[in-house]
Amino acid sequence: MLSLFHLLTLITLPLISSATESAWNGHVLPGSTNPSSFTPYYIPPGAKSYDSASPLVHFSGKWTDSYASRYVGHTLRSTTSKGSSIIFTFTGTGIEWFGNVDSRHGIADVYIDGKLVDHVDSYSPTAHYQQRIFWEFSLPRAKHTIKIIHSGKRSPESKGNIIDIDAFVVTLGTSPHQSVPLNQSAPVQNAATDFNAAAAAPAIALSGSHWTLSQQGTTGVHAMQLAIISSSHALIMDKVEHNPLTIDGHPAWGALYNLNTHDVTPLHVKSNSFCAGGTFLSNGTLINVGGNPVVEDRTSSADFGDVDGMQSVRILEPCDSGDAGGCDIYENQARIRLASPRWYNTVLRIADGSAMILGGSRKGGWMNNATTNNPTLEYFPPKNIHGRNGLPIESPFLVDTLSSNLFPIAFSLPDGRIFIAANNDAMIYDWRANSEQRLPALPNGVRVTYPMSGTALLLPLDPATGYIPEVLICGGSTLDDKTPSWEISSQAPASPQCARMLLSQDAIGAGWHVEQMPNPRIMPDAVLLPTGDVVIVNGGASGIAGYGNVKNQIGASNAANPVLTSVLYRPNAPAGSRFDGASMPSSPIPRLYHSVATLTPNGDVMIAGSNPNLDRSEVEYGTEYRVEWLRPPYMDAERPALDNVPELLGFGQTIEVGVHLPASVQPSDVKVSLMDLGYVTHAVHANSRLVYLQVSVSDDKQKLTITGPPSGDVYPPGPGWLYVVAGGVPSVGRKIIVGDGHGPPVDQGAIDNLLKNTDPDQDKKDKQDKQDDGSE
Ligand SMILES: *[C@@H]1O[C@H](CO)[C@@H](O)[C@H](O)[C@H]1NC(C)=O
């Protein structure tokens, strides 16, 4: 992404300047330079607004006009008269109705194309204007009519039954999406051809062999970051932008997604979480770290009410109840913060259950450079280590890997050290000794971290092979990272390369093994399944990550040629026969920059996001809220099941759990996969992990005896999911805390030293200095 530091330059680009103002401030009315507050009313590119005073909106019955600058077009029409109605005919795929809400508002009946679709209550205990009262985003691209009728009804709490109309916003819809395979001799399998037909029909299953892909649910806030937090919920984090889900009268930028009902609940996020990273700690608490400065427009800094997120540590305490009741984000930078500003940092749980926070940039931007680089790491909670007492520790590797080194790829290895890849290089960092062991560079000049984003996994760790770790890194780009953005094209081919290396001393000498995916991909997502297989989804066959600053942008996307077909990779199959794209389903939905995917507790793969835009856009490639579910064939097989799973699994501890095994399964075909589902953003699947546990099956096949991983080196203490895999078919995963469930080590001296020696808003200070010396 580009931060607001780039906005001034962006505005001069022809593709963006079709809007008359910066998109962060998209609801500034034409002809005005005064921003209004961060209300839900917004006209995304690809949409059109119709004011209540438009002659196309036909009112009947008794309506009263009000005039005020806070209304769209300075006018509002309201009624308290039962049966009064409006009719508005539009052509497009979506319609939004905006108006006021407060304690005197009532209930309206909404009809679309003559069919009653909703009873909408505009009552709210607190007053807000320019609210999205009703929306429908999934209409077929055609002419439609919305009719709103005053029902005469109100909720018991309401003191009145006012219904008002401030404006309508129509989503015009994009032309049918064509998948153009970049390499004609290696065509995309099963490429979808009709974007709109599929988009208009949710929950259709596109079946390819036994894998299926279906569309169900919308995320409400764009899914830039995704983590499964419980058996029923996923956390979704975005940036400050005009998402349809609202909270306290303004658009939300964090939400909990119910995996069973597909409902979304907005979260209170104070600071801008644009391009943060995240992890669980050993006690099950999740932290979301770093981000973007305050979103502001050219004239005002207080528009959006958000706080600078670059040093934020946002805390989500364990949230395991079925309705996620009472779960919310806590942040207070006066007490809890990073020592230094970080945008595009990677956050990793390490062997002692704390978080290592790696790299990033001190300012927003695009390609990292020596001025903006933050070539350090720090810990949460802060540690008194290597003489730094809570302050950042220098990383020579993060200097040497400039420029394409943001969102470094990192995995905690079974000896407690950390594998890190950035740009074209890799190393193993020993955090206890503060020493680096450099590894062979990635083959063929492929760069794998932002904005040349590839994806990576630590392949399954197996006691049978002594937990020897092996990493897999796929996709990325061979573009030169010193080339200015305006010389790079969205059509520049991405890399199809996967590089794989065993990290034993001998194997490192033998270097990387190279394989080719069926398609090149920039920004893919690789997801480990409980079976040990990998699916690769999302991404584009050309271009680069980010938006708004290369040649031949599609909308604002720096990448193009979305790869719509998922690919299966079987790490244990013989080389040359590991990839399977032919029997995998295709999606009608392009998923480029800011897309995500994760394994769910059920065993299917949740796919969401894509937003190569400054703010919500409906122009291809627009802001994507639809969720897809990729179902492996095992979802329809007779599945094993676990019961009586305890809450904790200690290191080396042997426990007995109940099991149901299909009758045909032999005990020798039973495995137990302990998985961390990871924290996913920007193609980085931090913490993603599969450790096979030692297991024996009782004679009556009713019980499993399982031994916990030997140490926090093999599985960093914290939450995990247990799947029993019988004859290649996994059960539903059961949540467990590995270790003793205690928090990570807390060093009060290091916390005090950090708070004493750092400011909560160092980025602002940098900006101030910059302004003082008169430079841009
Ligand atoms: C296209 O794909 C074929 C088959 O995978 C491969 O041999 C060829 O090198 C590719 N060409 C380009 C230009 O990538």
Ligand SMILES: *[C@@H]1O[C@H](CO)[C@@H](O)[C@H](O)[C@H]1NC(C)=O
């Ligand atoms: C470094 O990156 C920042 C943010 O993108 C940019 O403003 C600055 O001009 C760059 N500096 C150099 C020397 O390229």
Ligand SMILES: *[C@@H]1O[C@H](CO)[C@@H](O)[C@H](O)[C@H]1NC(C)=O
């Ligand atoms: C877990 O540890 C962190 C860091 O010390 C702390 O902020 C958090 O409140 C703890 N969570 C629980 C549930 O105790």
